Amino acid sequence: MTSTRTELFPDIESHASGRLALDDRHVMYWESSGNPAGVPVLFLHGGPGAGASPAHRRFFDPDHYRIVIFDQRGAGRSEPLGDVVDNTTPHLVADIETLREHLGIDRWFVFGGSWGSTLALAYGIAHPDRCLGFVLRGIFLCRESEIDWFLYGIRSVFPDAWQRFASFVTADERGDLLTAFRRRLDDPDPAVHMPAARRWSLYEGSCSTLLPNAASIEHFGDDVVALGLARIEAHYFAHDSFLPVGGLLAHIARIRHLPCVIVQGRYDMVCPAVSAFDLAAAWPEAELHVVSDAGHSAWEPGIRAQLIAATERFKTITKEQQ
Helix, strand or coil: CCCCCCCCCCCCCEEEEEEEECCCCCEEEEEEEECCCCEEEEEECCCCCCCCCHHHHHHCCCCCEEEEEECCCCCCCCECCCCCCCCCHHHHHHHHHHHHHHHCCCCEEEEEECHHHHHHHHHHHHCHHHEEEEEEECCCCCCHHHHHHHHCHHHHCCHHHHHHHHCCCCHHHHHHHHHHHHHHHCCCCHHHHHHHHHHHHHHHHHCCCCCCCHHHHHHHHCHHHHHHHHHHHHHHHHCHHHCCCCCCHHHHHHCCCCCEEEEEECCCCCCCCHHHHHHHHHCCCCEEEEECCCCCCCCCHHHHHHHHHHHHHHHHHHHHHC
16 A cells, blocks of 8 residues: 655655757756666656756655656756757657657656646657656646736736736737747847846746745746746747647547546646646546645645655556556
8 A cells, every 4th residue: 555645755866867969959958866676757847948956856755766857948957048949849749758768768657737737748648658647737738718817817816926027018018928028038138038037937936826935936036947937938838839739638538548646726826727627527537636725836735745645646556557
């Protein structure tokens, strides 16, 4: 029987890491920690463009799992930072397969939150035979309504944060915030793109927790996080996130036979709960856990507890499948 643990596992160091050339332009940072002979689990960070951190290892029992983490194109420790050339969802899905083959992994369990849930679904739909199951948090399906909510709808709950965000551009540009920010974010001059990146990233960080969290906001204000997150998010938003025709929900049948746990904060203002409910409706075999006192962040106590409980329960599921 698996444990009922809901607290983060202790800090651990990676036992392997590297830089994997993806093409003539992009180089991926990857790392592996935990049990080298354990059940492989792939962590997919949010954004797109937010990058991963050592703290993300702590969602998994290091005695049971082989924990694989990487920074997606243009994000975190991957290079070049903030680069949107040849940066699309199909590229990211292909990169995951490149990493899987490089590490000699046959199948793995996929864990992703926010944009990471989007990429997990896109990867699973493309390669269902390579997945053991999914834990998904803060569901983002990249629909037009969700992007419009991020750019404008949040104003109804966080008018102060939205005002700081929108006031960065001129009044006559605020009817199309995405274009206005992209113009600045894509400018090669750091004096132009970095202030825009910080304003975008701090907006998202300010709306990501149920209660104000200074540490979270400080993280979003970091230059590496801000540039990768803002520039790549805006790029993806402008291109419907490069998803297949019909979006993700139209293709869920390809992975419905696999186990899935969905964890959603009731008061998630970045990725509203309606998307998690829509995913659960399309995937009735999945478990949906709505955390009544949480927003978007994976570090919210209730969200964190449900995610760890899920990875603990998946110890049994993955053993049965192997």
